[in-house]
Each structure stands twice: as structure tokens, then as C-alpha cells.
Amino acid sequence: MSSRSLEQVTSEINECARRYPEFAQVKKLIEVLFQKQDSLLDKVKVNSEDLKIELLELENKLQNGVPLFASTVVDKELLIKFAEDACEALIETTPQLTENFHMFLEKLKQSIMQKDEVRISDVFSLMQEMEQSKQLERDLTTFFLTFVFSGVIATSLKDTIESIDTKLWEKGICPICGEKPHYGYLKGEGGSRTFDCWLCGCQWGSPRLKCPFCDNVAIDDMGYFTVEDNANCRIYFCKKCNAYHKTFDVREFVQDDVILAIHNLATLSYDLLAQREGFKPGSGLQWVNEEEHRKSAN
Numbered sequence: 001m002s003s004r005s006l007e008q009v010t011s012e013i014n015e016c017a018r019r020y021p022e023f024a025q026v027k028k029l030i031e032v033l034f035q036k037q038d039s040l041l042d043k044v045k046v047n048s049e050d051l052k053i054e055l056l057e058l059e060n061k062l063q064n065g066v067p068l069f070a071s072t073v074v075d076k077e078l079l080i081k082f083a084e085d086a087c088e089a090l091i092e093t094t095p096q097l098t099e100n101f102h103m104f105l106e107k108l109k110q111s112i113m114q115k116d117e118v119r120i121s122d123v124f125s126l127m128q129e130m131e132q133s134k135q136l137e138r139d140l141t142t143f144f145l146t147f148v149f150s151g152v153i154a155t156s157l158k159d160t161i162e163s164i165d166t167k168l169w170e171k172g173i174c175p176i177c178g179e180k181p182h183y184g185y186l187k188g189e190g191g192s193r194t195f196d197c198w199l200c201g202c203q204w205g206s207p208r209l210k211c212p213f214c215d216n217v218a219i220d221d222m223g224y225f226t227v228e229d230n231a232n233c234r235i236y237f238c239k240k241c242n243a244y245h246k247t248f249d250v251r252e253f254v255q256d257d258v259i260l261a262i263h264n265l266a267t268l269s270y271d272l273l274a275q276r277e278g279f280k281p282g283s284g285l286q287w288v289n290e291e292e293h294r295k296s297a298n
């Protein structure tokens with residue numbers, strides 16, 4: 001998501017505010033965050049040697065279902081710089097949480113610095129560790145950290161991802177970083193499904209009638225629901241593993257480079273709905289406020 005220009009991001013934010021009325025409440029915050037992030041993007045320097053991969057190794061990994069760059073090391077200093085800026089943006093728009101954000105940032109810095117190295121495959125457990133520290137509500141933790149981690153990782157891998165053809169890949173997880181998807185989109189005449197990785201920004205094709213989390217293909221166990229006033233966002237669920245993900249039907253959208261990360265933020269009420277129905281996010285990303293979820297469960 002960070003590979004786009006600020007202009008594209010702003011126009012997508014406005015588009016989402018038109019499409020999803022609930023987005024108006026957080027629109028300002030997201031604008032400020034993206035503006036802050038934009039000023040950091042050119043600081044992301046990539047050691048291209050780390051990202052070199054021989055064609056044979058590439059094909060072997062893809063055929064054997066091994067994510068290509070899960071073990072790539074992430075620049076710790078850069079993670080901290082992005083986190084500091086995200087923290088500033090959050091304080092700017094939500095000053096009543098200043099102290100909480102500062103404590104969260106301190107804990108995050110500690111956790112990062114304690115590790116000899118942070119590899120891409122460590123990011124998710126770092127998120128869980130921060131969630132368990134309960135410095136912030138879990139949905140805010142997810143929000144803060146997906147922003148920071150994807151900002152650094154998607155930017156570092158952008159050119160590499162663009163140069164790689166992932167059609168040999170058959171798994172539900174991301175072929176680049178190995179994370180489980182939270183959202184994807186339907187496009188083209190047959191409405192084929194493409195996932196869009198929340199962490200590294202890679203897009204990969206996946207059969208529409210197969211659960212990306214448990215590989216279930218029994219159609220009777222799977223389905224999707226949508227909400228009357230906005231059918232662009234669909235919640236796909238699988239009753240076998242009880243997981244859901246979101247898919248955006250962008251077939252009638254005018255612009256062809258849709259920024260799904262923003263559409264995801266604009267439709268968090270769908271996540272709440274999915275969880276009310278008893279499904280858990282297959283990605284493991286907790287986008288729903290715990291208290292809200294409890295309230296709705298009672």
C-alpha cells in the first residue's frame with residue numbers, strides 16, 4: 001500500500017469516505033498517518049543483495065510452497081522510525097491517548113531491540129506480543145502495527161515483488177512473506193480472486209472456491225455474506241475452519257489500482273459482523289474492538 005503516491009492515497013481515502021459512510025470518523029486519522037509515512041518512504045534503503053534469488057531457487061520455493069522472503073531481515077532502526085512517526089500522527093488526532101501511545105511505543109522499541117534480528121516471519125509474533133501487553137486496545141494495536149510493518153516491508157520489497165511471477169504458487173498464504181490474507185478482490189470477467197497481502201503488498205491468485213486457510217473445497221461448507229447498502233465488500237467464511245476473510249468486488253470500479261488496505265480500514269464493521277456470526281479472522285489480525293465484540297455478543 002505504501003508504494004502509491006500520496007495523491008493516489010488521498011483520492012482513495014475520499015473514494016472510501018463516499019462509499020462507506022462509517023469511514024468518516026477515522027478518515028482524518030488515516031490521512032495524517034499516510035502523510036507522515038509518505039515523508040519516510042524514501043528513507044527505505046534496500047540491500048538488493050539480500051533480495052536476490054536465483055531462478056531455479058525461485059521456482060523450487062514456489063512449487064514447494066515455501067514463501068520467498070519470510071526469512072529476510074528487516075531494518076530495526078527503520079521499524080522504530082516508522083513507529084515513532086505513526087505514534088506522532090496518532091497523538092495528533094487522538095490526544096487523549098497520548099500517554100498510552102507513548103507507553104506502547106516504548107514497549108515496542110524494547111521488544112524490537114531485544115531481538116538480535118527481526119525477520120519478516122517474526123512480525124506476526126511481535127504483533128501478538130504487543131497485543132498481549134495490552135498497552136492499547138487490540139484493534140488499535142493492529143491498526144498501529146500493520147501500518148508500521150507494512151510501511152517498511154512493502155516498501156522494501158516493492159520492486160522485487162513486481163519482478164516475480166507467482167503463478168506456480170498454490171497455497172493460501174502469501175508467496176512472498178508467508179502471512180495469511182485478510183482481504184482480496186474479485187476482478188475480470190469470470191470474477192477470479194486475487195489476494196492482497198496486508199504486510200508486503202504482494203498480490204496472488206487463488207481459486208475462489210477454496211478456503212485459503214484450511215484448503216477446504218467442499219462448497220457446502222463455504223459461503224459469503226454482504227451488507228445491503230454496500231455489496232462491494234463481501235465476507236467469505238468457511239465452516240470447516242470457522243475463519244473469514246474479506247473480498248472486495250471491484251469489477252465495476254472505475255480506477256483499476258484499488259488500494260485495498262484503505263478499503264479494509266473503511267469496512268471494519270464487516271469484521272465485527274463476521275465475528276458476531278462466530279467466525280474468526282483467518283489472518284489472525286484482530287480488527288475488532290474487544291469491548292464492542294463483547295457488547296454485541298450479549
Ligand SMILES: [Zn+2]
Pocket residue numbers: 174175176177178179197198199200201202
Ligand atoms: Zn506478504
Ligand SMILES: [Zn+2]
Pocket residue numbers: 211212213214215216238239240241242243
Ligand atoms: Zn477453511
